[in-house]
Amino acid sequence: MRQSLMFEDRFLESWVGSVITSPATAIVELVANCWDAYATEVNITWPDSKENGQFSIKDNGVGMTLKEFKFIWWVMSYDRVKRYGLTTKPPPGVQGSPRPVFGRNGKGRFATFCFSSEYLITSRKDGEQFTCRVYRTIDRPLVIEEKGHIKKGVEGHGTEIVSIGKIHPITLSEAQARESLGSRFLVNPAFRVLMNGEQITFDDISDSCFSVQEVYIPDIGEMKILHLDTFRADRTTMQHGIAWWVLNRAVGDCKWRGSDYQRILDGRTSEAKRYTFIVQADFLNAAGAVRDDWSWFKEDNETWNKVLPIAQDKIKEIIDFSSRANRDYKRETVIQKIGHAVNTLPLLSKDRVKTFIDEVVNNCPTLGEQEILQLSTILAKLEKANSRYGLLEILHKQDPKDLDSLHQVLAQW
Numbered sequence: 001m002r003q004s005l006m007f008e009d010r011f012l013e014s015w016v017g018s019v020i021t022s023p024a025t026a027i028v029e030l031v032a033n034c035w036d037a038y039a040t041e042v043n044i045t046w047p048d049s050k051e052n053g054q055f056s057i058k059d060n061g062v063g064m065t066l067k068e069f070k071f072i073w074w075v076m077s078y079d080r081v082k083r084y085g086l087t088t089k090p091p092p093g094v095q096g097s098p099r100p101v102f103g104r105n106g107k108g109r110f111a112t113f114c115f116s117s118e119y120l121i122t123s124r125k126d127g128e129q130f131t132c133r134v135y136r137t138i139d140r141p142l143v144i145e146e147k148g149h150i151k152k153g154v155e156g157h158g159t160e161i162v163s164i165g166k167i168h169p170i171t172l173s174e175a176q177a178r179e180s181l182g183s184r185f186l187v188n189p190a191f192r193v194l195m196n197g198e199q200i201t202f203d204d205i206s207d208s209c210f211s212v213q214e215v216y217i218p219d220i221g222e223m224k225i226l227h228l229d230t231f232r233a234d235r236t237t238m239q240h241g242i243a244w245w246v247l248n249r250a251v252g253d254c255k256w257r258g259s260d261y262q263r264i265l266d267g268r269t270s271e272a273k274r275y276t277f278i279v280q281a282d283f284l285n286a287a288g289a290v291r292d293d294w295s296w297f298k299e300d301n302e303t304w305n306k307v308l309p310i311a312q313d314k315i316k317e318i319i320d321f322s323s324r325a326n327r328d329y330k331r332e333t334v335i336q337k338i339g340h341a342v343n344t345l346p347l348l349s350k351d352r353v354k355t356f357i358d359e360v361v362n363n364c365p366t367l368g369e370q371e372i373l374q375l376s377t378i379l380a381k382l383e384k385a386n387s388r389y390g391l392l393e394i395l396h397k398q399d400p401k402d403l404d405s406l407h408q409v410l411a412q413w
Contacts, residue, residue: 011141012110012113012136012141015107015141016107016110017107019107019108019110019111019114020110020111020113020114021114022114023114023115023170023171023172023177024172024176024177024180025111025114026111026112026114026115027044027046027111027172027177027180027181028180028181028184029107029108029111030057030108030111030112030161031044031057031181031184031185031193032102032103032108033102033103033108033109033111034057034059034061034159035099035101035102035185035191036061036080036088036099036101036102036103037059037061037062037063037088037158037159038061038062038088038089038090038091038094038096038099039059039060039061039158039191040060040094040190040191040192041059041060041191041192041193041194042057042058042059042191042192042193042194043057043058043059043194043197044056044057044058044193044194044195044196045057045195045196046170046174046177046195046196047167047170048174049169049170049171049172049173052167052168052169052170053167054116054162054163054164054167055112055115055116055162055163055167055170056160056161056162056163057160057161058158058159058160058161059158059159059160060091060156060157060158061091061157061158061159062088062089062090062091062125062157063091063123063124063125063157063158063159064123064125064159065123065125065126065128065130066128066130066132066146066150068125069121069123069130069132070144072106072109073109073134073142073144074142074144075106076106078106078109079106080101080103080106081101081103084101086100086101087099087100087101088101091157092157096190097293097294097295099253100253100255110142112134112161112163113136114168115163115167115168115170116163116164116165116166116167116168117135117136117165117166117168118133118134118135118136118163118164118165118166119133119134119135119161119162119163119164119165120132120133120134120147120161120162120164121134121159121160121161121162122159122160122162123158123159123160124154124155124156124157124158124159125157127152127153127154127155128150128151128152128154129150129151129154130146130150130151131146131147131148132144132145132146132147133145133147133164135165174195174196175204177195178195178200178204179204179205179206181193181195181200181204182200182201182202182204182205183205183209183210183228183230183276184230184239185200185239186200186201186202186205186228186278187228187239187243187250187254187276187278188243188250188254189245189248189249189250190249190250202226205228208229209228209229209230210226210227210228210229211226211227211318212224212225212226212227213225213227213314213318215310215311215314217306217307217310220283220287220303220306220307221281221282221283222283223279223280223281223283223307223311224279224280225277225278225279225280225311225314225315225318226277226278226279226280227275227276227277227318227322228275228276228277228278229274229275229276229322230274230275230276239254239276240254240255240256240272240273240274240275240276241254241255241256241257241260241272241276241277242254242255242256242257242260242276242277242278242279242311242315243276243277243278243279244278244279244281244284244297245278245279245280245281246280246281246282246284246285246290247282247285249294250294251284251290251294251295251296251297252294252295252296252297254276254278256272259308259312260312260315263309263312263313263316264312264315264316264319265319271319271323275319275322277315277318279311281307281311283303284297284303284304284307287301287302287303287304288301289301289303289304289307327361327362330361330369330372331357331358331361333369334357334361334369334372334373334376335354335357337373338353338357338373338376338377338380341377341380341381341384342354342380344384345380345383345384349380349383349384352379352383353376353379353380353383356375356376356379357372357376360372360375360376
């Protein structure tokens with residue numbers, strides 16, 4: 001007797017995670033899918049958080065046939081890279097270089113469940129169009145139901161998803177959704193995202209994570225460097241790095257390149273996953289620096305070779321300033337929180353604790369505020385103890401088995 005798999009009603013929540021529980025994550029996943037489909041325009045209907053309205057997203061990407069859709073939607077842990085590679089090609093009639101893709105495990109296809117209990121998906125490709133209803137039950141995480149017959153002779157390409165059934169309340173405002181998408185998907189001007197009929201622009205990004213620097217280069221011209229700070233690393237790290245724009249058109253991909261690492265980052269991986277820069281330099285077109293296919297710049301172009309190190313030095317300056325401000329804030333916050341433990345220490349011990357905090361903040365940028373606070377608290381207690389650091393010396397000399405025994409004793413104590 002053949003028996004199908006059984007699923008608990010919370011299977012998707014535990015497997016997919018925030019993709020179907022966080023509107024901010026869900027909308028980023030859905031727009032990332034549009035990017036992977038080589039869409040040039042995405043239209044989103046974002047309901048008012050108080051009205052529980054209908055959510056929808058529509059793109060003009062390559063679309064899917066019904067057979068492709070069923071395979072992609074049915075296969076758990078779908079490996080997009082293994083099946084189609086690291087890039088995606090433009091649909092028929094659209095010019096452009098292959099795009100690097102975001103999709104890896106296919107979990108983004110569940111994101112619409114964040115907005116409703118079920119949805120309709122319609123897609124057009126190769127002259128055919130289909131519509132399916134997608135929903136889930138208590139013991140089935142994904143159910144697909146065909147709606148009508150496949151339409152033949154349909155023009156165009158793309159996919160549309162519309163939420164139906166029980167509409168879930170959205171705690172994310174339209175302004176917050178616009179900012180979240182703007183900070184991630186504005187690096188390529190050929191990819192337009194509209195929400196409720198209005199295109200998302202740099203104006204939707206708050207001043208706290210967006211700035212513009214103008215740099216004048218004598219005898220060459222003026223370039224603008226737009227600085228985006230996402231405050232944390234996320235799945236869109238491939239959109240972090242430097243994007244070069246000429247005549248409002250992207251040249252190559254947005255990423256950190258070898259010379260960028262050497263001149264700017266110097267091994268700082270946290271900055272590499274956090275910052276995005278857009279360099280607008282229209283004069284590079286008149287200088288003949290752009291390759292014919294716009295894939296990158298001509299390495300032997302004199303103007304390009306002058307401009308690149310200038311841009312890199314300015315970006316390094318921006319990162320250093322931002323990092324310094326963040327370090328100062330982290331240092332002050334830790335010292336403030338640990339103040340009650342430090343104030344009772346002798347002056348020399350106070351200096352040692354503060355020096356320790358400075359060293360950790362400056363040399364260990366990946367450590368968070370809470371981790372530094374815990375380490376500093378331990379140090380303050382050791383400074384206060386009569387034995388000082390004798391305990392650490394004893395522990396350093398112990399066998400790992402002895403440490404396990406000591407841990408059990410202390411835990412019981």
